[in-house]
Amino acid sequence: MAEAQATKCVVVGAGPVGALSALYAARRGWDVEVYELRGDLRDASTTPLNFTKSINLALSERGINAMRQSGSTQLVDAILSETIPMHGRMIHSQDVNDHFTEESQQYDVHGRYIRAVDRANLNKLLLDEVEALPNVKLHFNHKLTGADFQRQRAWFEQHASKKPQTADGAQAHQAQIDQRAKEIEVDFDVILGCDGAHSSVRFHLMKFVRMNYEQSYIDTLWCEFTIPPAENALSRTASAKGGFATSPNHLHIWPNDDNMFIAIPSVDKTFTCTLFAPTASFEALERSPSNIHSFFHANFPGAADLVGEDELRRQFDQNPHLPLISIKCSPHHFSSTGVILGDAAHAMVPFYGQGMNTGLEDVRVLFQHLDAHPASADGRRVALSTYTAERVPDAHTINDLALANYWEMHAGVRSPLYLLRKKVEEFLSDKVPSTGFATQYSRVSFSNQRYSEVADTVARQGRILVGVMFGSFLLPAVGWAAWWVWRWQRASRTGISATKGAAGVGGVLERIGRAFT
Structure with missing residues (x-):
């Protein structure tokens, strides 16, 4: 049975994940209020939380699909029209003659690509879309200072958007000191914490749930x-x-x-x-x-x-x-009243370009679970529980994959073994698609397969490839070596020089060794 009145949803954080969360919630008829610590993020003068420009990000299938599922087709088209396709990596180096070199390594044998997107423009388009909806209110310069997830109350400090304007600098400074932030109380049915790696929502959520936390x-x-x-x-x-x-x-x-x-x-x-x-x-x-x-x-x-x-x-x-910070935690929710998404739940190092994409995918997966259950407190309780059960292993997996990808980016791109496996998997994906083979990168960046399933599938592919190598190369080589040993022993018994036979066996084993180094 539907609730008697619209669900009151408070979204903390107005970045891309928070804005998309608000859009999903508003499309379902919820009353949505968005609270952001900083000023309006569409204002170029607003300082990012990490005090850097961070103007461009890698946008891939998971993020695009999440925005597509929001029901705002024109929004997605507008965002994609202002992206730059990146078809692969360009590896820069220097040859033996000190000439600068460039080597292109395509991301995908099927021609798929990721997109460079301006973070500020992406955020602006999302916030503009959200603000145009009648059941959404945006509140900037509001700092979450407390949250009670049982009484369903939250408290925010409301800060002035501009510094006091006076002629005297000392007076302005004193006015800032004297000015006390106004605190407001907000009731809610559910809080969506989208407020980044140093999340205030997560901090207060920990007081109500036994959260395992690793930073x-x-x-x-x-x-x-x-x-x-x-x-x-x-x-x-x-x-x-x-x-x-x-x-x-x-x-x-x-x-x-x-x-x-x-x-x-x-x-x-x-x-x-x-x-x-x-x-x-x-x-x-x-x-x-x-x-x-x-x-x-x-x-x-x-x-x-x-x-x-x-x-x-x-x-x-x-x-x-x-x-560079890495955060894992579990669970991602409390009862029917609070859930964390994006970096608040799984901050990761940037080496897979999946941080924002994972956060946007969180939104799609969360509302997929919410839509599968009744629009009531009891329905939300079950939905948030099943969401955590699905999302935690996926979040932990991409966190680990992002860290491991640092090796691929600064060393693997020059590793013959890594490049060989990539070529084999791409060949099978392109020429023998019935095998189901695909590279890990293509599964992560160009599909919506669960991250935990990606890791399991890639590990299985690796075992198959090792088995094929063992069966097609190592076993024949061992058999050849065994034949040489037999021949050497037979030659010894018949008086033929053992040294020659031993040298033959040694040469075989040496060649095998070289093949695997």
Whole structure:
């Protein structure tokens, strides 16, 4: 039986995941209120929570499908029209003659691609769509200070959107100190916590549910850089076109043993770049910033020329050097009244480009469970429980895959064994589709298969490939070696030189060893 009145839904966080959550809820007739700690995210002056530009992200099938399922077809078309296709990775290196090289590695044998999307524009389009609905209210500059998930009450501090305007700076400062934030109380039927890795909703949810929580930092920091458009760049690569300093249709990687530099295209023909390096490397560069140029020249051939020598030092000095956090928790809900989504539930390192896509997919999966049960408190209780049961293993899996993909991006892209497996799986996917083979990357980025199922399927594929290699190569090789041993023993008995026979066996075993190294 339906509830007597519309469900009151409070969404905390107005980023892409929060905005999509509000859109899904509003489409179902719920009364939706969105509360955001920062000012209006459509205002260019609003400072992101991580104090960086973070202007472009990788958008793939899971995120697109989640937005498509919101019922806003024109919204999806508008978003996709302002993205840039990235068909693969462009690996940058240097040959033995010190010439800069580029090697394109396609993402998918079937021609599928991911998209570079401007985060600010994506957020703006989602918020505009949400704000146009009559049953949605947006509240910016509101900080969640408390939540009671049993009494179904939440408290927010309402902060001024602008600093006091006075002629005297000291008076303005004092006015800010004297001004007390106004606290408001809000009732709700359900809270959707979409407020990021340092989620206040999750913090308060922990007081009501026995939540297993794991937070870790990896020994890698990151810093943003920008490659200007070709007309302003001091250098261009061979793949440059369309006003971009290098190929606009690739995710660019300068791989190295323990660090990496990447670049993602933007619609304004710039590239947003990220340096990933161990903490010790950052500390050394912070002590001697003038070494940033030699560091780049030694590790990322050609990248410094694209950014610009002067800009390289300036951007390293001015842009923050930030850690990478990984968060797992379980469960993701309490009773019928609270649930966390996106980074609030599963912050992950960025190496698979799935952070935002996973968060958007959370919304689709959550409302799929809600739609499968009665529109009542009891129905929501069951729905949130089944949502957690499905989503926790998937969230933990993509968290692990994202961390493991760091190796693939900075080392695997140059590994013959990794590239061989990729070619075999792509060949089978393309030429013998009945085998069901596909690469892990294609399953993660170009399908909606559950992450936990992806991991199981890829592991099974790996076992099959090893078995095929063993059956088609190792067993014949062992049989050949056994034949040589038999021949050597027979030759010894008949007086033929044992040394020659032993050398033959040794040569066989040596060749086998080389094949597996």
